[in-house]
Amino acid sequence: MPGANERALEKAKTLPADSLILDLEDSVAPDAKADARAKVAAAVKAGGFGRRELVIRINGLDTPWGVDDLRMAAEVNPDAILVPKVARPGDIVNVSKIHFGMGGAEKTRMWAMMETPMAIFNVREIASVHQVARLSCLVLGTNDLLKESRALATGGRFAILPWLSMTLLAARAYGLDVIDGVYNDFRDEQGFRAECEQGRTLGMDGKTLIHPGQIAACNEMFSPSPEEVAWARKIIAAFQLPENAAKGVITVDGKMVERLHLAMADRVAAIAEAIS
Numbered sequence: 001m002p003g004a005n006e007r008a009l010e011k012a013k014t015l016p017a018d019s020l021i022l023d024l025e026d027s028v029a030p031d032a033k034a035d036a037r038a039k040v041a042a043a044v045k046a047g048g049f050g051r052r053e054l055v056i057r058i059n060g061l062d063t064p065w066g067v068d069d070l071r072m073a074a075e076v077n078p079d080a081i082l083v084p085k086v087a088r089p090g091d092i093v094n095v096s097k098i099h100f101g102m103g104g105a106e107k108t109r110m111w112a113m114m115e116t117p118m119a120i121f122n123v124r125e126i127a128s129v130h131q132v133a134r135l136s137c138l139v140l141g142t143n144d145l146l147k148e149s150r151a152l153a154t155g156g157r158f159a160i161l162p163w164l165s166m167t168l169l170a171a172r173a174y175g176l177d178v179i180d181g182v183y184n185d186f187r188d189e190q191g192f193r194a195e196c197e198q199g200r201t202l203g204m205d206g207k208t209l210i211h212p213g214q215i216a217a218c219n220e221m222f223s224p225s226p227e228e229v230a231w232a233r234k235i236i237a238a239f240q241l242p243e244n245a246a247k248g249v250i251t252v253d254g255k256m257v258e259r260l261h262l263a264m265a266d267r268v269a270a271i272a273e274a275i276s
């Protein structure tokens with residue numbers, strides 16, 4: 001949500017979203033940057049956001065506002081700092097070094113916007129600095145990717161699907177979370193649901209949103225369905241049977257199930273438990 005929008009910052013305290021990204025970058029006009037920074041600082045300091053993760057999206061270090069944004073973030077200690085328009089591993093390492101050099105809290109993680117052609121070419125190297133830069137999440141910036149590539153968002157996003165998948169694989173290779181890009185037509189629930197389903201099918205952990213009206217559908221689409229949870233519990237129960245204790249592969253409802261499926265089932269059950 002735009003950091004300059006006080007009403008949105010207040011409303012965020014009541015929204016059923018897991019994470020809140022307080023934006024100082026592209027949704028804030030140049031003349032409103034300082035005001036937005038002050039509003040975000042006051043909101044994060046005052047708290048009241050419950051268990052929602054607080055993420056501040058700063059301006060790039062190559063802009064007149066980036067360093068002041070980082071200084072503010074080091075004072076208020078959000079859960080994460082989202083770095084826009086990352087192109088190379090050094091971009092995220094620099095922000096992390098400056099943040100911790102300014103006395104920023106240990107708990108603050110780095111999130112990286114993947115939204116430039118160079119970022120997609122370098123995604124593996126960017127993900128690989130996760131330990132040194134405390135990087136924990138990659139976020140697709142599909143608007144900027146469309147702008148930079150001149151691709152179109154039509155046809156189920158087929159033009160950008162390889163970039164989404166490359167980002168996803170790099171994230172998984174290094175144990176990072178990965179969140180899909182925004183859906184701009186926020187009154188079109190059907191189209192939004194279709195894009196959530198596509199993101200989930202690709203393996204995304206969630207989706208970035210721009211409007212409160214998108215939250216309920218997103219939560220539903222990215223939660224395990226009752227059928228998935230029931231299937232997961234069936235697999236767990238089957239492997240708990242004494243006769244299966246030493247087996248690597250069994251049959252459940254006519255399907256081959258191995259211990260890798262048990263690991264997947266454990267994850268689904270844990271997510272369902274956390275949600276409930």
Ligand SMILES: CC(C)(COP(=O)(O)OP(=O)(O)OC[C@H]1O[C@@H](n2cnc3c(N)ncnc32)[C@H](O)[C@@H]1OP(=O)(O)O)[C@@H](O)C(=O)NCCC(=O)NCCSC(=O)C[C@H](O)C(=O)O
Nearest residue numbers: 001002007008011023027115141142143144182210211212
């Ligand atoms: C898109 C909007 C400008 C629409 O605003 P508006 O017309 O005011 O919406 P509504 O009248 O329907 O709002 C209804 C109520 O909901 C509140 N609201 C609206 N949006 C938000 C929000 N994002 N967070 C919290 N609350 C919100 C309104 O205040 C109304 O509340 P109430 O007064 O109680 O009725 C607007 O939704 C908006 O600004 N959205 C976010 C834009 C944004 O953050 N953009 C940056 C992120 S996207 C991005 O950066 C992409 C990426 O980098 C890339 O490259 O792809």
Ligand SMILES: [Mg+2]
Nearest residue numbers: 026115141144
């Ligand atoms: Mg962007």
